[in-house]
Amino acid sequence: MQAREMISIAQQEEFKQTEIYEMNSVVERDNISADDFAVVTIDKEENEKIGTTKYSYWGSVAKNFFLSKVTIFMLVLIVIILLMSFIQPLFSGYDLSNVSKINDFGARYNFPNAKYWFGTDANGNSLFDAIWAGARTSISIGVIASLIIEGIGVIVGAIWGVSKKFDRVMLEIYNVISNVPSLLIIIVLSYAFGNGFWNLIFAMTCTSWIGTAYFMRVQVMIMRDREYNVASRTLGTSTKRIVLKNILPYLTSVIVTDVSLTLPSFISYEVFLSFLGVGLSQNVPSLGRLISQYSPYMTSYPYLFWLPVLVLALITISLYIIGQRLSDASDPKTHM
Amino acid sequence: MKKYVFFRVLRSIVSIFLVTTITYILIYTLIPKRAVFDQDPLIQKLASDPDKLLDYKNTAYHKMNYLDYQDTKSLVAKAKKAAPGTEVSGKRSQQNFKVLNKWAKENGYQVKTYPKSKRYYATRDLPLWERLGRFYGDLIQVDTPWSVHDKNNPHLKRYLKIKKDKWVGWALVGSGTKYRYQIYFNSSFPYIHQNIIHFNLGTSYPTFGGNSVVEVIAGRQGSAVTEKYDLGKGVTINSSDNVYTRQYQTKEHRNGLSYERYKDSYTSLGKNYEDPSMVGTSFKAGIFALLIAYLIAIPMAFFMARYKGKLFDRIGTGVVTVLIAIPSLAFIYAFRFIGSQLFGLPDSFPTEGAGSFNSWVLPTVILGLLSVSGLVIWFRRYMIDQQQSDYVKFARSKGLTDNEIYRKHIFKNASIPIVQQIPGSIIGLISGATITENIFAMPGMGKMLPDAILSHNNSVVIGLVFIFTVIGVLSVLLGDILMAIVDPRINLASKGDD
Numbered sequence: 001m002q003a004r005e006m007i008s009i010a011q012q013e014e015f016k017q018t019e020i021y022e023m024n025s026v027v028e029r030d031n032i033s034a035d036d037f038a039v040v041t042i043d044k045e046e047n048e049k050i051g052t053t054k055y056s057y058w059g060s061v062a063k064n065f066f067l068s069k070v071t072i073f074m075l076v077l078i079v080i081i082l083l084m085s086f087i088q089p090l091f092s093g094y095d096l097s098n099v100s101k102i103n104d105f106g107a108r109y110n111f112p113n114a115k116y117w118f119g120t121d122a123n124g125n126s127l128f129d130a131i132w133a134g135a136r137t138s139i140s141i142g143v144i145a146s147l148i149i150e151g152i153g154v155i156v157g158a159i160w161g162v163s164k165k166f167d168r169v170m171l172e173i174y175n176v177i178s179n180v181p182s183l184l185i186i187i188v189l190s191y192a193f194g195n196g197f198w199n200l201i202f203a204m205t206c207t208s209w210i211g212t213a214y215f216m217r218v219q220v221m222i223m224r225d226r227e228y229n230v231a232s233r234t235l236g237t238s239t240k241r242i243v244l245k246n247i248l249p250y251l252t253s254v255i256v257t258d259v260s261l262t263l264p265s266f267i268s269y270e271v272f273l274s275f276l277g278v279g280l281s282q283n284v285p286s287l288g289r290l291i292s293q294y295s296p297y298m299t300s301y302p303y304l305f306w307l308p309v310l311v312l313a314l315i316t317i318s319l320y321i322i323g324q325r326l327s328d329a330s331d332p333k334t335h336m
Numbered sequence: 337m338k339k340y341v342f343f344r345v346l347r348s349i350v351s352i353f354l355v356t357t358i359t360y361i362l363i364y365t366l367i368p369k370r371a372v373f374d375q376d377p378l379i380q381k382l383a384s385d386p387d388k389l390l391d392y393k394n395t396a397y398h399k400m401n402y403l404d405y406q407d408t409k410s411l412v413a414k415a416k417k418a419a420p421g422t423e424v425s426g427k428r429s430q431q432n433f434k435v436l437n438k439w440a441k442e443n444g445y446q447v448k449t450y451p452k453s454k455r456y457y458a459t460r461d462l463p464l465w466e467r468l469g470r471f472y473g474d475l476i477q478v479d480t481p482w483s484v485h486d487k488n489n490p491h492l493k494r495y496l497k498i499k500k501d502k503w504v505g506w507a508l509v510g511s512g513t514k515y516r517y518q519i520y521f522n523s524s525f526p527y528i529h530q531n532i533i534h535f536n537l538g539t540s541y542p543t544f545g546g547n548s549v550v551e552v553i554a555g556r557q558g559s560a561v562t563e564k565y566d567l568g569k570g571v572t573i574n575s576s577d578n579v580y581t582r583q584y585q586t587k588e589h590r591n592g593l594s595y596e597r598y599k600d601s602y603t604s605l606g607k608n609y610e611d612p613s614m615v616g617t618s619f620k621a622g623i624f625a626l627l628i629a630y631l632i633a634i635p636m637a638f639f640m641a642r643y644k645g646k647l648f649d650r651i652g653t654g655v656v657t658v659l660i661a662i663p664s665l666a667f668i669y670a671f672r673f674i675g676s677q678l679f680g681l682p683d684s685f686p687t688e689g690a691g692s693f694n695s696w697v698l699p700t701v702i703l704g705l706l707s708v709s710g711l712v713i714w715f716r717r718y719m720i721d722q723q724q725s726d727y728v729k730f731a732r733s734k735g736l737t738d739n740e741i742y743r744k745h746i747f748k749n750a751s752i753p754i755v756q757q758i759p760g761s762i763i764g765l766i767s768g769a770t771i772t773e774n775i776f777a778m779p780g781m782g783k784m785l786p787d788a789i790l791s792h793n794n795s796v797v798i799g800l801v802f803i804f805t806v807i808g809v810l811s812v813l814l815g816d817i818l819m820a821i822v823d824p825r826i827n828l829a830s831k832g833d834d
Contacts (some may be wrong), residue, residue, distance in 0.1 A: 143529055179808045187785060277790055320660065
């Protein structure tokens with residue numbers, strides 16, 4: 001009904017317009033000479049221009065991203081945390097095994113004050129230094145492990161999504177691995193590979209990439225059979241080019257979403273493994289180690305326990321919210 | 337469908353086998369075997385006597401299947417048996433070495449001497465494949481009336497009889513079997529018990545030294561409790577013996593007191609303990625946590641989807657986002673703090689023990705809460721997707737109220753992924769249990785895994801990996817089959833991938 005009304009209105013307008021033209025033409029007919037006209041050549045460049053504003057993908061992502069005030073707050077927060085954890089340890093020279101102040105009773109168990117912002121522990125070490133040194137390890141492990149599994153996962157997933165032969169083999173492997181809790185795999189692997197920073201990263205990434213790859217496979221498969229790709233294939237585009245140019249750019253927001261979920265989860269894994277005493281070597285500070293070391297002080301010196309927990313929670317929550325916002329912003333559907 | 341299920345079960349078994357084998361190979365090749373003594377206090381005590389230390393270490397390796405070990409006594413006995421009539425002893429001499437070495441070479445052993453006494457002993461390193469073979473070969477043990485071979489008891493009767501035993505009542509009683517009671521009934525879940533098939537996952541070492549891994553994981557814990565046995569004719573006995581576990585014992589090892597009581601050769605038995613086993617503890621907490629998770633998540637997701645974009649939905653989304661982002665460690669500690677401060681619940685399991693209801697509340701509730709956020713996001717998304725579907729539009733155009741549509745149409749369709757999510761939740765619970773049980777010091781499987789790793793108890797680690805993998809694989813299998821039952825449109829046999 002509505003559409004039909006619209007058409008009749010448009011017809012009426014058109015009718016009015018023709019009346020006006022006819023009126024004009026009656027009045028001015030006799031005064032026109034050849035001098036009133038100039039020859040215009042066709043400008044090919046001008047022809048190509050489109051009358052709308054220019055669209056830049058990443059520009060729109062940024063514009064969309066900064067719309068939310070919560071996100072900007074979280075971004076500032078994470079930048080501060082990152083700067084603190086990567087610069088502060090350079091100056092503090094914090095050493096987990098430093099017990100030089102253990103006999104200095106004045107330095108032990110200070111509640112947070114002007115000198116020791118986060119207080120001191122049983123060894124007289126400043127908790128402020130400890131937290132940033134620990135955060136550096138935890139964040140580094142999370143970031144490196146996420147980058148590795150996303151890198152491998154996207155590449156393998158892209159091949160997996162288009163190759164039938166590869167699919168058959170990989171599905172079997174995936175079925176075996178996905179049945180086992182990932183935490184169990186990580187614990188057992190980090191036990192088998194021994195303690196150490198890179199050993200832990202290897203244990204974490206050794207099998208986890210297959211989950212990301214499977215997720216990417218499903219996404220690639222969904223996009224693969226869309227009309228535009230069928231059309232592209234009919235026109236003779238190679239599979240490689242379809243994946244690289246037609247599919248993967250579309251999946252940017254999906255990949256960002258996945259990163260925003262894996263990054264906090266890897267930080268959680270690291271924290272939990274260090275909490276158990278599996279994974280990192282004894283002399284490497286990490287948030288998990290601090291939390292496990294200070295958990296007996298939960299009621300007697302609560303700041304020792306709750307401050308590392310708070311910093312840990314702030315890191316993962318801000319990373320998660322920024323990631324979610326970024327993945328929303330990187331979805332072209334929100335750019336309208 | 338039947339064919340599909342058959343192949344799925346077959347694949348599941350292959351999957352369990354693969355994971356266990358890889359774990360076995362990884363652990364036994366990458367971890368140096370001397371690491372098992374890192375936490376062992378006996379090593380320090382034996383350090384003054386190098387002979388005893390060596391004997392202790394080799395016995396331990398032997399138990400863990402690293403190598404075969406023959407000490408002087410058994411080496412000499414073996415050599416004598418192989419070559420009857422030769423004079424041989426463990427003392428160091430050219431003659432003895434010749435005889436012992438001959439036997440050793442034939443059987444792949446290497447003859448060595450103790451550092452102090454210089455007496456001979458022999459070891460044989462077991463290659464990995466042979467250890468794997470032994471592991472799987474001994475995995476399932478079936479008890480038959482021909483199981484016991486005792487040279488000193490040639491007249492042992494061999495039978496299986498259904499009869500009323502004075503200790504356990506009606507039971508399938510065996511003689512010549514390893515266990516006396518093959519099938520018996522009692523009041524504990526699942527009421528019918530059997531001793532015919534046993535799993536053997538190796539021997540635990542160095543913690544729980546000498547016990548079998550299955551005993552450690554599935555045996556009851558805590559202090560022994562005495563029970564009253566009514567033997568008829570007014571005779572009652574108070575005993576903490578678990579008579580159901582009576583096993584055959586040779587005359588040399590026989591406990592005289594037990595023999596007096598039971599009057600047969602089945603005198604080796606366990607005790608009744610008050611607390612549930614590691615499996616039992618984890619299982620109890622896990623089942624209730626699963627219930628709690630679903631009881632909270634489903635109504636919450638239902639109302640969030642029902643009032644999408646309204647205040648409840650927005651608050652709910654905010655809470656769920658924080659819960660997902662926060663590391664489980666911080667989550668557990670925060671809730672433990674709230675629970676112990678506000679409700680006065682014990683913040684550690686052993687404070688009141690397994691017998692008290694209070695000690696179960698916090699770990700179980702927290703374990704359940706851990707998986708709520710994931711479930712809520714999933715169900716809410718699915719219900720919102722259903723809102724856009726044609727049948728909902730049709731129902732609405734027919735004039736059904738929103739309440740009817742949600743309760744009768746959307747919820748029913750959304751219950752398919754609820755079923756589908758159950759295996760995922762169970763796998764998630766295993767991970768969650770590892771963390772919760774550690775923080776609450778709860779004596780379950782989840783706590784045992786890191787404990788076993790830290791004490792280098794390799795056989796228990798492999799046993800736990802085996803059990804966890806079986807649980808994971810079975811739950812995925814059952815989840816798929818359940819889903820096909822709930823939703824007749826789902827056809828498992830066809831490939832739904834592309």
